[in-house]
Amino acid sequence: MRSSLVRQFGDPGQVIDLVDIDRATPGAGEVEIAISLSAINPSDLIPVTGAYSVRTALPFVPGFEGVGVVTRIGPGVRDLKPGDRVVPIGASGLWQQFLVRPAEWCFSVPDDIDDTPAATSYVNPLTALRLVEQLREHFGSLKGRSVGVTAAGSAIGGMLLRLLDLEDVETTAIVRSEKTVSRLADADRIIVADGADLPPRLAFDAVLDAVGGTLAGGLITRSVQSGGIFIQYGALSGVPVPQAAISGWPDVRFAFLWLRNWVHSAGRDALEAAFERSFAGLRDGLFTSPIAATYPLSRLAEALAHQADPRRDGKILLDPRC
Ligand SMILES: NC(=O)c1ccc[n+]([C@@H]2O[C@H](COP(=O)([O-])OP(=O)(O)OC[C@H]3O[C@@H](n4cnc5c(N)ncnc54)[C@H](OP(=O)(O)O)[C@@H]3O)[C@@H](O)[C@H]2O)c1
Numbered sequence: 111m112r113s114s115l116v117r118q119f120g121d122p123g124q125v126i127d128l129v130d131i132d133r134a135t136p137g138a139g140e141v142e143i144a145i146s147l148s149a150i151n152p153s154d155l156i157p158v159t160g161a162y163s164v165r166t167a168l169p170f171v172p173g174f175e176g177v178g179v180v181t182r183i184g185p186g187v188r189d190l191k192p193g194d195r196v197v198p199i200g201a202s203g204l205w206q207q208f209l210v211r212p213a214e215w216c217f218s219v220p221d222d223i224d225d226t227p228a229a230t231s232y233v234n235p236l237t238a239l240r241l242v243e244q245l246r247e248h249f250g251s252l253k254g255r256s257v258g259v260t261a262a263g264s265a266i267g268g269m270l271l272r273l274l275d276l277e278d279v280e281t282t283a284i285v286r287s288e289k290t291v292s293r294l295a296d297a298d299r300i301i302v303a304d305g306a307d308l309p310p311r312l313a314f315d316a317v318l319d320a321v322g323g324t325l326a327g328g329l330i331t332r333s334v335q336s337g338g339i340f341i342q343y344g345a346l347s348g349v350p351v352p353q354a355a356i357s358g359w360p361d362v363r364f365a366f367l368w369l370r371n372w373v374h375s376a377g378r379d380a381l382e383a384a385f386e387r388s389f390a391g392l393r394d395g396l397f398t399s400p401i402a403a404t405y406p407l408s409r410l411a412e413a414l415a416h417q418a419d420p421r422r423d424g425k426i427l428l429d430p431r432c
Contacts, residue, residue, distance in 0.1 A: 145177075154172045407431075
């Protein structure tokens with residue numbers, strides 16, 4: 111079968127090979143899934159660079175998100191059968207034609223959700239839901255709170271703006287360039303800033319940050335009010351949040367959110383409930399991700415080049431069937 115494979119850490123454009131490997135046979139409690147579509151997310155590429163080398167064993171197949179059809183079931187599997195459409199989660203490996211996963215890590219996709227939305231139903235919707243939940247745990251009611259969202263033009267940024275709008279939060283979208291502004295209809299206010307150029311007199315109750323670096327440091331020290339919270343869930347700048355900003359402002363709570371940690375501790379019921387909310391959000395547009403292009407897995411190099419293009423205006427999907 112066709113698969114991608116990372117044998118050494120490095121630039122994703124250089125080190126992800128296309129290979130022809132044997133299909134695995136599902137063991138007890140496992141299913142084999144023919145992947146129909148998988149997504150390329152920033153979180154797929156970070157382990158390829160070696161950033162998490164202590165917990166990433168080589169070689170590995172990238173891809174944490176996608177949708178497919180069950181083709182074979184191993185002994186003891188009762189809740190799934192060949193032909194069922196599922197989103198398999200819990201480990202990487204979606205950038206290949208066939209994937210074997212424990213049935214307990216597969217979530218059924220309702221018939222009215224097409225493959226394209228299903229392929230982006232996991233990583234960003236569940237993270238956005240968790241981030242809003244984390245705000246609720248900190249503040250109780252969110253009504254009337256002021257929240258800044260960095261990298262607001264990203265897929266998850268759009269979801270956060272829409273979710274917060276439903277909670278009557280006053281949202282500020284923070285983006286690095288004017289080109290994104292037209293995509294931010296759901297924000298109450300828009301700031302174009304990439305670090306040191308933050309406008310004066312910002313006063314947020316909370317910031318949800320996927321950028322890190324100078325921008326995060328500036329937001330913690332100059333925008334989050336006492337008693338507020340700064341949640342980091344990404345580092346698109348490639349630079350960590352400055353430690354001096356974290357330790358120098360003890361009145362601002364600093365928190366992380368990594369979906370992976372929640373997923374591996376939440377339990378099946380909580381995950382099913384989260385997927386139900388994700389599918390509902392896909393039906394009503396809350397969790398829609400714009401799609402820039404779909405590439406056959408055989409053209410992975412082109413797909414990765416498009417992913418890295420700063421003009422990209424949506425998610426890149428891979429079709430491992432071709
Ligand atoms: N913690 C978790 O578990 C978790 C889960 C889901 C997502 N995430 C994180 O969320 C972030 C966004 O993910 P996504 O899937 O929504 O990505 P995406 O749709 O691919 O969007 C990324 C966008 O972020 C903006 N961006 C990139 N580099 C930037 C920088 N240095 N400064 C400011 N903006 C920058 C760009 O928008 P413009 O070109 O319009 O500026 C880019 O299009 C990633 O960091 C990802 O790792 C984390």
